[in-house]
Structures are given as structure tokens and as C-alpha cells.
Amino acid sequence: MSNNSSSLSKVLIPFQYKDFTFLWLSGITSGITMSMKILISTQWLYNQTNSSVLVGLLGLAQLIQMPVVLFGGVLADSSDRKKLMIYTQLVSFVMLFMLAVVAQSGKLTPWHVFFVITVTGVTTMLGNSSRPAMLPRVIPKAYITEAISLSSASFQVFSILSPLIFWKSFEYLGPAGAFYVASFFGFISVVSPLMIKVSGKSKQEKISPWASIKDGYRFVLTHPILPGLYLLDVFVTIFSFYRNLFPVFSKELYSRGVDGTGLLNASNSIGTIVGASIVMFTSKIKHKGKIVLIATLFYSLFLMFFGLSNNLWLGLVIVMCLGLTDGVSMVMRQAIVQLTTPDKMLGRASSAHSFSAMGANHIGHFEVGVMSAIIGAGSTMLLGGAISFIVTILFWFIYKSIRNYQYDLSLKS
Numbered sequence: 001m002s003n004n005s006s007s008l009s010k011v012l013i014p015f016q017y018k019d020f021t022f023l024w025l026s027g028i029t030s031g032i033t034m035s036m037k038i039l040i041s042t043q044w045l046y047n048q049t050n051s052s053v054l055v056g057l058l059g060l061a062q063l064i065q066m067p068v069v070l071f072g073g074v075l076a077d078s079s080d081r082k083k084l085m086i087y088t089q090l091v092s093f094v095m096l097f098m099l100a101v102v103a104q105s106g107k108l109t110p111w112h113v114f115f116v117i118t119v120t121g122v123t124t125m126l127g128n129s130s131r132p133a134m135l136p137r138v139i140p141k142a143y144i145t146e147a148i149s150l151s152s153a154s155f156q157v158f159s160i161l162s163p164l165i166f167w168k169s170f171e172y173l174g175p176a177g178a179f180y181v182a183s184f185f186g187f188i189s190v191v192s193p194l195m196i197k198v199s200g201k202s203k204q205e206k207i208s209p210w211a212s213i214k215d216g217y218r219f220v221l222t223h224p225i226l227p228g229l230y231l232l233d234v235f236v237t238i239f240s241f242y243r244n245l246f247p248v249f250s251k252e253l254y255s256r257g258v259d260g261t262g263l264l265n266a267s268n269s270i271g272t273i274v275g276a277s278i279v280m281f282t283s284k285i286k287h288k289g290k291i292v293l294i295a296t297l298f299y300s301l302f303l304m305f306f307g308l309s310n311n312l313w314l315g316l317v318i319v320m321c322l323g324l325t326d327g328v329s330m331v332m333r334q335a336i337v338q339l340t341t342p343d344k345m346l347g348r349a350s351s352a353h354s355f356s357a358m359g360a361n362h363i364g365h366f367e368v369g370v371m372s373a374i375i376g377a378g379s380t381m382l383l384g385g386a387i388s389f390i391v392t393i394l395f396w397f398i399y400k401s402i403r404n405y406q407y408d409l410s411l412k413s
Contacts, residue, residue, distance in 0.1 A: 014147040019138035019196045024151055026192035027131055029185045030089055031155055034124060035162040036169075036182035037096060041113045043166075044103075044175045049110065077347035078212055081130040081137075082200030085193045088127030092120045093186035100179035108175070128354065130200075133346040135338060137198045145279060145288075145335045152276035152331050156269045216348025223349075225289065225340055228399030229333050230353060234360040235391045236296060239384040240303050241364025242322075243268065248369070252377040254312040263312070264319050271320035275327025279335075288339075289405030292332045293396050299325035300389035307381030336405065 014020045075084055095116045102108045139147050169178040193200075220226050242249065243265075250260030275295075302321045309315045333353070341349040371380040396403055 012150075013143055014139055014150050017139045019198050020135075020147060022192045022195040023131065023134055023138050024147075024154065026085060026089070026189050027151060028154055028158055029192065030092075030124075030131075030189040032158055032162050032165070033089075033092055033096070033182055033186040033189055034120075035159065036166050036178065036185065037092070037117070037120065039163060039166040040170060040175060040178045040182060041117055043170060044108070045110060045113055075126060075130070075347070077133065077216070077344060080200045081134045081347070082193045082196055084127050084130040084200075085134075086190055088123040088130075089186065089189045089193075091123040093183055093190050095120050096179055096183040096186050100176050100183055103174075103176035103179055125354075129347045129351040132334070132338070132350040133343075134196075134198075134200060136343060136346065137200070138196065141339065144338045145331075148334045148338065149276045149279040149331050152279075152327065152334075153273045156273040156276065156327070160266060160269050212348070216345060216352065219341075219345050220349060220352045223340070224401040225336060225399075225405055226349065226352075228395060228402045229292065229336060230356045232292075232296065232392065232395050232399075232402070233333065233353075234356050236300070236388045237357070237360035238364045238367055239387045239391075240300075240381075241361055241368050242303075242306070242381065242384075248372055249306075249315075249377050249381075252372070253310060254315060256312060260312060263316055267316040267320045268323040271323025271325075272327035272330075273323075274320075275324035276331050278324070279328055279331040286406035288332055288336055289402040292329050292336070293392060293403060295325045295329040295332070296392045297389060299329065300385045300392060303385030303388060304382050305385075307378045307383075307385060310378075340405075 014024070099108065099112060099116055102112055135144065135147060165181065166178060169181040173181070220230075246260075246264040246268075250256045250264060254260050299322060302318055302325060306315065306318045306322065309318055337349055337353055338346070368380055368384065371383070375383070
């Protein structure tokens with residue numbers, strides 16, 4: 001009983017710091033708001049127009065966010081990070097509340113939805129880099145790994161709950177009521193940063209945005225570890241991005257429909273929660289770079305097993321393992337960024353990570369979709385897993401800085 005109690009207390013250590021708790025609450029509610037915004041908008045748009053093309057264009061509208069990510073990092077390093085979170089999340093709250101009012105009046109049109117999705121997507125990206133950049137200010141660096149693991153696991157839990165909240169609110173309250181529920185979570189995401197006591201003010205001298213981007217670009221490129229970490233993530237993701245294509249895998253691999261898609265999504269999220277939770281207990285392991293590489297190698301193997309599976313229940317176990325290994329790798333990458341980047345550069349380093357990850361996700365979504373149509377879903381996963389395995393082995397030898405990276409807890413601040 002005492003061992004379980006000590007393990008639980010270790011997991012919950014970050015919540016002993018009130019500023020972290022409010023930052024965490026802001027991140028979770030912001031994530032729920034963003035998820036519900038997309039789900040409600042997509043469902044309403046399809047119900048009203050019965051056009052899958054318009055729904056696809058809704059996703060295309062979000063591509064405008066890509067260049068904005070870089071400026072978000074600049075803002076996070078040159079302005080007050082708390083105010084940046086508050087103002088950008090305030091836009092989402094106001095926009096969603098207005099959509100609710102317009103929907104309630106019966107005057108909601110597709111252009112309203114496209115406008116709100118585009119504007120809130122841009123403002124969200126402008127503010128997103130400020131949250132990880134605030135992390136070292138709200139919790140001691142010794143607990144950064146636990147804080148990131150806890151945040152990641154929590155996000156995955158709520159990524160399962162968000163569709164349920166959307167489902168019930170949309171079903172019983174209609175689109176207007178669902179938008180009101182989403183705006184409620186948006187309101188919490190605005191208020192939470194106001195409770196953070198530590199300063200969010202910039203610690204760097206004021207310079208032009210372009211000069212700031214160049215400085216960040218130069219920092220990342222000359223960093224001994226970050227270029228390799230980002231490139232590894234990009235290469236593996238491009239050939240293995242499977243999450244948004246679960247409907248295809250459900251049909252082609254298991255001859256199932258919506259039920260298979262739902263089970264695959266849930267299993268993957270559960271695996272990611274477990275993986276993020278495991279990282280909480282690896283903070284004493286110095287070789288954090290090796291953890292990323294080993295987790296990615298196992299991820300590649302499970303990807304190949306996924307491509308070879310034709311039994312749904314075996315597939316669910318494999319997808320859970322994919323989520324687990326991806327969760328370990330993802331959280332540890334984020335921890336390395338935090339531990340090796342000075343405060344004044346954290347916004348730009350985080351935005352560079354987001355930019356590369358988002359770009360890889362979009363390209364990977366396209367690549368895996370096209371390859372699945374050409375050679376089949378199973379063969380695509382088998383090929384993607386093999387390529388990912390080879391790429392990871394190459395990075396093991398080429399980027400020795402990743403393999404050799406250690407973080408000494410005796411230096412914790």
C-alpha cells in the first residue's frame with residue numbers, strides 16, 4: 001500500500017505547485033475547446049450541406065495555421081506569455097459564444113463556421129507556444145519530465161472525453177447548446193492563466209520579429225540535439241501517420257465499420273496515456289536520448305505488426321502498443337527541448353517543434369492515404385514500419401548527440 005501511495009504522490013508532484021495547476025487547467029480546457037469546436041462545426045456543416053467536399057475544405061482552411069506557428073514562438077519569447085495565452089484564448093471564447101448566439105437565432109451559415117475556424121485557428125497557434133514556454137517558470141526543472149508526462153496523459157484522457165461531451169451536448173442541446181458548452185470551457189481557459197502568480201514577461205531585449213525568427217532558426221540549427229530530434233520525428237511521421245486513417249484500416253484490415261474505428265481510436269489513446277505515465281517514472285534515468293530512440297524502434301516494429309494483423313482484437317493490442325511507444329517518445333522529446341533550451345528561446349524552440357510536427361502530420365496523412373489506395377492499408381503500414389526502423393537505426397549512428405544525451409538530476413534547479 002505504501003509503495004502505491006508513494007508512486008501516486010510522485011505522479012501528482014506537479015500539482016503541488018499552484019502555478020503549474022493553473023497552467024495545466026488552461027491547457028486542458030483549451031484542448032477541449034479546440035476539439036469541440038472542430039467536432040461541432042464539422043457535424044453541423046455536414047448535416048446542413050451533406051457535402052463531404054465542404055467538410056474537407058474545413059480541414060484545408062486550417063493549413064493557414066502553419067506559418068503562424070513560427071510567429072507564435074517569436075511572440076512567446078518577446079511578449080508577456082501569460083497575457084498572450086489570455087488574449088488568444090479570449091478570441092476563441094468570444095468567437096464560439098457568438099457562434100452559439102447566431103446558431104440559437106437560426107441564422108448560422110457555413111461562412112460563419114469557416115470564418116471562426118480560420119480566425120481561432122490562427123490565434124490559437126499564436127498562443128500555443130507560450131504555454132510550454134511558461135512551464136519552467138511554474139515548476140522546478142527537476143520535475144519538468146513529470147509535468148510534461150502528466151500534461152500529455154491528461155490531454156489523452158480528455159481527448160477521449162471530448163467527443164463524448166460533444167456527442168451528448170449536440171444530441172440533447174443542439175448545435176447552439178454545444179457551442180455554449182464549448183465556450184464555457186473556453187472561458188475557463190481564459191481565466192486560468194490569470195491565477196498564475198509568476199511573471200510571464202519576456203527576458204530578452206526587444207528585436208524585430210524577423211530578426212527574432214532568424215535567431216531562433218540559428219539556435220535550433222546549431223543545437224547539438226534538436227535538429228536530429230525534429231528530423232527523426234518528421235521522417236518517421238511521414239511514413240507512419242495512421243491515426244486519421246483508422247476508418248480505412250478498420251475496413252481494409254478487419255472488415256469493420258464505425259465500431260472498429262472507435263475501438264482503434266480508443267485503444268490508441270489508452271496506449272498513449274500509459275506511455276506518458278511510464279515516462280513519469282523515468283526521470284531518474286539519465287540517458288533520455290536513448291529512450292527516444294529505443295521507443296521509436298519499438299514503435300516501428302509495432303507498426304509492421306499492425307500491417308500484418310487481420311484480427312481486430314490483436315490489432316487493438318498492437319495499436320495500444322503504438323500509442324504507448326509514441327507517447328514515451330513524444331513526451332521525452334518535449335522534455336529534452338525543455339531541458340536543453342534557455343528560457344529566452346523556449347517559445348521559438350517549441351514553435352519549431354510544432355511546425356515540424358504539424359507539417360509531418362499533414363504530409364504523412366496524404367502519403368499514407370495515397371499509398372493505402374495504391375498498395376493497400378496493411379502493406380502501407382508494413383512498408384512505413386520498415387522505413388521508420390531503418391531511419392531510426394541511421395539516426396542512432398549519425399546523430400550520436402541524441403544517443404549520448406544525458407540529463408544529470410544532481411544539476412536540478
